[in-house]
Amino acid sequence: MKNPNMSLPLAPVRCDDKRDEQHHKSAWFQFIKSVATFKGDLTSLTAPPFLLAPQSIVEYSTYWAEHPSLLVSPAKEKSAEKRALKVLQWFLSTLKHQHASKDDNGRRKKMKPLNPFLGEIFLGKWQDNAGTTNLVTEQVSHHPPATAFRIWNDTHGVKLEGHVIPKAYFSSTINIERKGYSILHVDKYDEDYHITMPKVHLEGIVTFQIAPELSGMSYIRSSSGYTSRINYSSKGWVKGKSNSFTATLYADHHENDPLYVLEGQWNDSYVIKNGKGEVLDTVNLASLQRTPLQVAPVESQHPLESRRAWKHVVDAINANDVFAVGHEKSKIENAQRALRRQEKDAGEIWSRRYFTRAEKDPVAEKLSVTSKAGAAEGQDAMIWKFDDEKYKRTMEYQHSGIKSPTHSRFDSGIGIIEIETIG
Structure with missing residues (x-):
């Protein structure tokens, strides 16, 4: 089903960064004005094309495992206390590039990633000294937006599963709350870690030097009886540094008697102290080498895979072709x-490819840290669990080349196709 107008030739409109800087600033402030008066979740608001990043939110799950050796390191540690410390250190390693305001080449990142469509998927793997670490991500809901993922390494028996439900609102600046949670499981010790995410707000909206900053608290609580609480703070008027944090790791019910205290900047370096305040180690996050994610070539990807589906949009963003981006x-x-x-019209519901919605999650219910308001940190009305049977069946069908003539799917934004590999 194609729109005949889509084939009309379109003259590209190019943007020169210097020439259009003032125009972008003007458009930015107009956008902020509309944001300030918008009622509801800002994730549904359309951002100006020049603010769009050349990747979808579904790719953000890759930040969890850019350092596979850190992800699997708890499986090699005999001490439950030190395993909890290793999990905390791995988590801190995931924050730098996820929230960086500049890319590896020092260029300022675009602020707004692409909103995933329902059913969008992103698949990949990392291969290094830790073995093969696999990734499956799926946009399981559009209203409200929810992204679910599973990352696993069979060699070390470690898997990470979670879902993120972002909600954005305006209060002095743009703020983003990330509901949902992740569970890290270590097979060797049959151990689980319940992980929540901090809030994000944008700084520099007046000066047009836009940078994400973390705030509030997040928690990592293990089934072995240890909890990490991370406090985030930004630069104050008088003192302090941007991107600062203080993390305390303590045995449950002994919050005022920390075993370790980690403090520094999540985008630079931090020190590890014992409960007596003695420095045990200094960690330079900037020196950590990321393992590149391997993905299939775009032309051989499934039509629902993010980079294939958004290819024309991303090409237009990279070419600074504002008109083509919108089109x-x-x-x-x-x-x-x-x-x-x-x-x-058909009375149908979109069938999720790899995940299934659950009514309860016993692990999360047991390990969630309860806030002062009495709510469980990270909990939300939606719970999405990776469905091993769905994944196995999908892999078997793909290997056999089995097709389904009845399951309509979305094809790269061009139209709706009638035949595709079953999921």
Whole structure:
């Protein structure tokens, strides 16, 4: 089902960074004005094309495992206390590049990643001294937006599973809360770690030097009886440094008697102290070498895979072709709306490819840290669990080349196709 107008030739409109800097600033402040008066979740608000990053939010799950050796390191540690410390150190290693305001080349990042469509997937793997670490991500909900992922390493018996439900609002600046949680499981010790994420707010919106900053608290609580509490703080008016944190690791019910205290900057370095305040180690996060993620070539990816689906939009973003960005993005959004209407008319519900919605999560219920308000940290109305049977069946079908003529799927934003590999 194609829109005949989509084939019309379009003259590209190019943007020169210097020439259009003032125009971008003007458009940015107009956008902030609309944000300040917008009622509801800001994730549904359309951002100006020049703010769009050339990747979808589904790719953000890769930040969890850029250092596979740190992810699997708890499996090699006999002491439960030190395993909890290793989990905390791995978690801190995931924050730098996820929230960095500049890329590896020192260029300022675009602020707004692409909003995933329902059913969008992102698959990949890391291969290094830790063996093979696999990644499966799926956009399991669009309203509200929810991204679920599973990362696992069979060699070391470690798996990480979680879902993120972001909600953005305006209060002096743009703030993002990330509901949902992750569970890290270590097979060797049958041990679980319940992990929540900090809040994010944008600094520099007046000066147009936009940078994410973390705030509030997040927790990592283990089934072995240890909890890490991380406090985040930004630069104050008088003193302090940006991107600062203080993390305390303590045995449950002994919060005022920490075993370790880690403090520093999550984008630079930090020190590890014991409970007596003695420095045990200094960790330079900037020196950590990331293992590159391996993904299939775009042309051989599934139509629902993020980089294939958004290819034309990303190409336009990288070419600074503002008109093409809006045009290609609208094609995807319109195709999605058409598919949702078809499902509604047919009384159907989109079938998730790798995840299944659950009513309860006993591990999360047991390990969640309860806030002063009485709510469990990271909990939300939606719980999404990786479905091993779905994954196994999908892999078997793909290996056999089995097709389904009845399961309509979205095809790269161009239209709706009738045949694709079963999921």
